[in-house]
Amino acid sequence: MIRVFVLSALVCVAAFTVRAEVPLTLTGNAVEGGLMFGKTNPDSYVAFEKKPVEVSANGDFLISFGRDSAGTRELTIFTPGDARVELIEVADRDFKIERIDGLPKRKVTPDPKAIARIGKEKKEINAARQETDAVPYYLGGLQWPAMGRISGVYGSQRILNGKPRRPHYGTDIAAPTGTPIRAVAPGRVAFVHTGMFFNGKTVLIDHGLGLRSIYIHLSETFVTAGQQVDLNTKIGAIGQTGRATGPHLHFGMTHDTTPVDPEVVLGPMPN
Ligand SMILES: [Zn+2]
Structure with missing residues (x-):
């Protein structure tokens, strides 16, 4: 079984500006057929591949990758006054x-x-x-x-x-x-x-x-x-x-x- 987790963060550095980063934890497997468990600020709006993702009262959310979903996928988290973008590399698998x-x-x-x-x-x-x-x-x-x-x-x-x-x-x-x-x-x-x-x-x-x-x-x-x-x-x-x-x-x-x-x-x- 392939167990790959690649998460590449897109880091924006603005000169002379210090921004508190939008908090995010993400666990699970970025692979075709995988599921990831996310947590962020409860008042966030979360989008995965530009589609809205349900967020619990405590900031929990899920994202998933279908059977033929390999490639770069975009997770965006908007909190009041700030945003964070994560690019997730979903690993390819062979199916029998x-x-x-x-x-x-x-x-x-x-x-x-x-x-x-x-x-x-x-x-x-x-x-x-x-x-x-x-x-x-x-x-x-x-x-x-x-x-x-x-x-x-x-x-x-x-x-x-x-x-x-x-x-x-x-x-x-x-x-x-x-x-x-x-x-x-x-x-x-x-x-x-x-x-x-x-x-x-x-x-x-x-x-x-x-x-x-x-x-x-x-x-x-x-x-x-x-x-x-x-x-x-x-x-x-x-x-x-x-x-x-x-x-x-x-x-x-x-x-x-x-x-x-x-x-x-x-x-x-x-x-
Ligand atoms: Zn069956």
Whole structure:
């Protein structure tokens, strides 16, 4: 795994003028699929690539880098009477190509009835993604939600029964059906579904400031929408509901609309 963090500061020196620099701390990984945890003055306006970034009452914020985001990215912080610009070099990564054959044809090329159902489910889950709490629940800690063999990685291009599909935006953790799943971080349950076409039993959690996690193919769900969870809450159990060829947890993390790589955000899974 590539773990690169390059942060080049753009320093403006004005002769005979002493300016208190806008405070900023930034931790995490500036790499494709990475996430960075920022903190600045609470009364700041923060923009990343010229788009507004939500800032908590304590000055916490997040920025993220998509699968194909390598290059120089601009973070700007405006506080009353001052501004700071950071240029962030996002490192490139290579993603693998994954071929999966032998899936039931109707799960690869859905029939019209299935397409209608998939569309309805997509609307439901997207509605749950419209809101995020302005509270950085994720500061309560991050953990792997379940342990097991990593059977699928973030960013891989999947070819299902010979047909190219969107990249795989998550980490697959293979473990026996019934293995308990805990939330990756404290948060608020945003969505629970008992049987989506592709995802099967699904839980979506909001960790604040646009950070979300999703858990799919579950055999059981133990939480309800609106419920607050912490690191100890059992939210569900591993299964193979929906489009899955064996019992595993598909675990995804997103920041706003950007899928990020759990293996980059959490680091290697402990043994
Ligand atoms: Zn998966």
